[in-house]
Amino acid sequence: MRFIDEAKIKISAGRGGPGCVSFRRETFAPRGGPDGGEGGNGGDLILVASTNLTTLQDFRFRREYRAGNGEHGSSTNKSGRAGEDIELKVPVGTIVRNAESGEVLFEFMENGQSWIACKGGRGGKGNSHFVTSTFQAPRFAQPGEEGEFREITLELKLLADAAIIGFPNAGKSTLISRISAARPKIADYAFTTLTPNLGVVSMPNYQSFVVADIPGLIEGAHRGMGLGHRFLKHIERTRVFIHLMDGTKLLEDVTKPGDLQTNIDNAVEQVVERYKTIRNELGLFNEALLHKPEIVALNKVDLFESDPEIVERARLTLRRRLASLRGTHPIGDEPYILSGVSGRGIPELLQAVFGQIQEGWEADERSRKGSHVEIKMPDDEGLY
Ligand SMILES: Nc1nc2c(ncn2[C@@H]2O[C@H](COP(=O)(O)OP(=O)(O)OP(=O)(O)O)[C@@H](O)[C@H]2O)c(=O)[nH]1
Numbered sequence: 001m002r003f004i005d006e007a008k009i010k011i012s013a014g015r016g017g018p019g020c021v022s023f024r025r026e027t028f029a030p031r032g033g034p035d036g037g038e039g040g041n042g043g044d045l046i047l048v049a050s051t052n053l054t055t056l057q058d059f060r061f062r063r064e065y066r067a068g069n070g071e072h073g074s075s076t077n078k079s080g081r082a083g084e085d086i087e088l089k090v091p092v093g094t095i096v097r098n099a100e101s102g103e104v105l106f107e108f109m110e111n112g113q114s115w116i117a118c119k120g121g122r123g124g125k126g127n128s129h130f131v132t133s134t135f136q137a138p139r140f141a142q143p144g145e146e147g148e149f150r151e152i153t154l155e156l157k158l159l160a161d162a163a164i165i166g167f168p169n170a171g172k173s174t175l176i177s178r179i180s181a182a183r184p185k186i187a188d189y190a191f192t193t194l195t196p197n198l199g200v201v202s203m204p205n206y207q208s209f210v211v212a213d214i215p216g217l218i219e220g221a222h223r224g225m226g227l228g229h230r231f232l233k234h235i236e237r238t239r240v241f242i243h244l245m246d247g248t249k250l251l252e253d254v255t256k257p258g259d260l261q262t263n264i265d266n267a268v269e270q271v272v273e274r275y276k277t278i279r280n281e282l283g284l285f286n287e288a289l290l291h292k293p294e295i296v297a298l299n300k301v302d303l304f305e306s307d308p309e310i311v312e313r314a315r316l317t318l319r320r321r322l323a324s325l326r327g328t329h330p331i332g333d334e335p336y337i338l339s340g341v342s343g344r345g346i347p348e349l350l351q352a353v354f355g356q357i358q359e360g361w362e363a364d365e366r367s368r369k370g371s372h373v374e375i376k377m378p379d380d381e382g383l384y
């Protein structure tokens with residue numbers, strides 16, 4: 001399935017049905033009064049968020065949607081039938097904008113949330129409505145109102161709690177397939193992943209969070225190099241990044257002849273350079289991304305499983321180097337040691353990630369409570 005995250009569509013509600021002009025004509029009431037009923041209301045055009053959708057691709061082929069028109073009113077004061085509503089499903093995380101001005105009209109943040117994007121026109125009143133004591137036989141009725149019309153753009157930003165980021169080939173897709181039911185393609189070439197993948201990670205006590213595997217980022221991503229640019233916006237709403245560093249190069253370097261620590265220092269330096277490249281791209285895309293919690297992990301350590309000393313030395317060196325960059329990111333100086341293949345370090349990583357997510361949830365809760373004003377009501381005795 002293609003991942004479509006933008007669409008421009010024209011939507012309109014239904015027109016109200018016209019009111020009816022009619023007079024009662026019956027055998028024993030030859031000059032009966034007006035009995036024209038009102039027209040039915042036009043249908044509404046409603047957008048509804050659904051977690052079953054993950055892209056806006058349904059809107060790629062069809063770009064115009066119109067709810068049903070209300071029907072004419074008829075004699076004997078019968079109202080016309082209302083026009084049918086149309087419900088368009090959009091993925092959770094969709095932002096609706098006025099196509100012309102760019103103004104945000106609505107944001108869908110929860111499953112099942114709905115918004116009437118275009119209100120149907122009201123049905124016109126029939127002639128019976130206009131009868132007064134001095135005006136007994138109106139020969140007119142009201143036309144139905146036009147329904148609302150809008151041209152809108154839909155923009156999808158994934159609502160994941162955590163995003164896995166890193167250079168191409170860092171092992172992001174391998175990790176998401178290990179920790180969730182997502183099964184993206186995995187291969188040993190760059191840009192295997194072309195669109196983000198979402199997965200749900202189960203935690204103890206029936207808790208869970210949503211993680212996104214983002215296509216690889218490279219230098220210039222913020223300008224559109226590689227695939228990064230199009231997908232960077234999807235990480236804007238996540239609470240925490242899992243920044244994966246590929247340990248393969250480290251293995252190559254430490255097995256070279258020469259002093260082991262010098263080799264490790266050099267190898268770690270290269271890992272850190274790549275790390276800085278990605279941080280730089282994040283900041284150039286949106287400065288706010290630099291202030292999000294980030295958990296750093298040195299991946300593919302199964303490659304040197306046979307030599308625990310190398311792993312530990314690499315970890316300490318990396319830790320020291322990241323600490324020296326402190327200030328550019330909040331908690332990145334404690335690198336995790338990881339293998340998406342053997343599973344090493346995954347429980348600890350998930351614990352740390354979930355801890356950050358929970359902190360974010362709690363902060364949201366506090367700010368919700370903060371804006372809540374409690375109004376005291378007198379008790380039975382009228383006392384406060
Ligand atoms: N030894 C080892 N290899 C790994 C590990 N994780 C991933 N790989 C390999 O690294 C290669 C890239 O893995 P992917 O999971 O596709 O990497 P990615 O980061 O999603 O790559 P892109 O989608 O291209 O950005 C594959 O050949 C994987 O088998 C790991 O923990 N250990």
Ligand SMILES: [Mg+2]
Nearest residue numbers: 172173192193
């Ligand atoms: Mg991938």
